[in-house]
Amino acid sequence: MSNTDSKTGPNTDPATCELDPAIAERVRFNADGLVPAIVQDITNGDVLMMAWMNDHALAHTLATKKGTYWSRSRQSYWIKGETSGHTQRVEEVRLDCDGDTVLLKIEQTGAACHTGNRTCFDADRLA
Amino acid sequence: MSNTDSKTGPNTDPATCELDPAIAERVRFNADGLVPAIVQDITNGDVLMMAWMNDHALAHTLATKKGTYWSRSRQSYWIKGETSGHTQRVEEVRLDCDGDTVLLKIEQTGAACHTGNRTCFDADRLA
Numbered sequence: 001m002s003n004t005d006s007k008t009g010p011n012t013d014p015a016t017c018e019l020d021p022a023i024a025e026r027v028r029f030n031a032d033g034l035v036p037a038i039v040q041d042i043t044n045g046d047v048l049m050m051a052w053m054n055d056h057a058l059a060h061t062l063a064t065k066k067g068t069y070w071s072r073s074r075q076s077y078w079i080k081g082e083t084s085g086h087t088q089r090v091e092e093v094r095l096d097c098d099g100d101t102v103l104l105k106i107e108q109t110g111a112a113c114h115t116g117n118r119t120c121f122d123a124d125r126l127a
Numbered sequence: 128m129s130n131t132d133s134k135t136g137p138n139t140d141p142a143t144c145e146l147d148p149a150i151a152e153r154v155r156f157n158a159d160g161l162v163p164a165i166v167q168d169i170t171n172g173d174v175l176m177m178a179w180m181n182d183h184a185l186a187h188t189l190a191t192k193k194g195t196y197w198s199r200s201r202q203s204y205w206i207k208g209e210t211s212g213h214t215q216r217v218e219e220v221r222l223d224c225d226g227d228t229v230l231l232k233i234e235q236t237g238a239a240c241h242t243g244n245r246t247c248f249d250a251d252r253l254a
Contacts, residue, residue: 092252094252095251095253097244124226
């Protein structure tokens with residue numbers, strides 16, 4: 001976690017970000033090395049999206065306070081808002097009781113969903 | 128979805144509950160036939176827990192309004208509160224933009240977490 005970019009702040013490459021061993025031993029990553037991250041708007045409590053993190057993405061999120069995920073479809077890191085401008089400032093990170101789910105409480109700029117909706121759960125109500 | 132129990136209402140066996148095909152075609156279950164379900168307290172917006180559903184668990188949840196999950200460790204259905212009394216009345220069910228995550232908004236009786244904590248995210252704050 002030592003690289004620094006003068007424009008965007010420290011730790012801009014998630015791949016080089018190492019997770020604190022004291023945290024790593026508590027997180028139960030799945031067989032693919034991933035853990036689901038629930039992303040909640042800290043302002044109004046809305047659940048905005050769910051994404052996946054590997055250890056480096058979690059480390060980068062903790063180090064930079066930028067919501068950072070692993071795209072399973074693209075097989076690459078994804079710093080939310082880097083291209084869209086819809087950034088996430090991470091205010092709180094919690095691990096659940098059995099260590100296999102992360103909860104982020106964040107300040108969202110713009111839409112959280114790639115569709116342009118405010119949340120990924122806006123469009124399809126089943127009941 | 129035709130079985131009925133006079134004491135506990137309809138559809139008490141999740142295994143016999145079939146998912147509406149119009150919904151089934153929109154849900155992207157993973158390779159294990161499961162989808163993650165984020166469970167949110169409809170009263171205060173707190174994220175209470177994350178659990179997994181197969182098609183029958185989702186069907187049972189929709190039919191009975193009881194939070195119903197698939198336990199990966201026990202490989203069995205799990206109707207929240209059946210043994211603990213900490214039941215969940217499901218008020219709203221939403222599917223996310225790419226169909227691979229479910230959001231339940233529920234009324235929780237008692238603790239949502241098996242540890243006795245109100246939520247599964249109470250105990251371990253990483254940042």
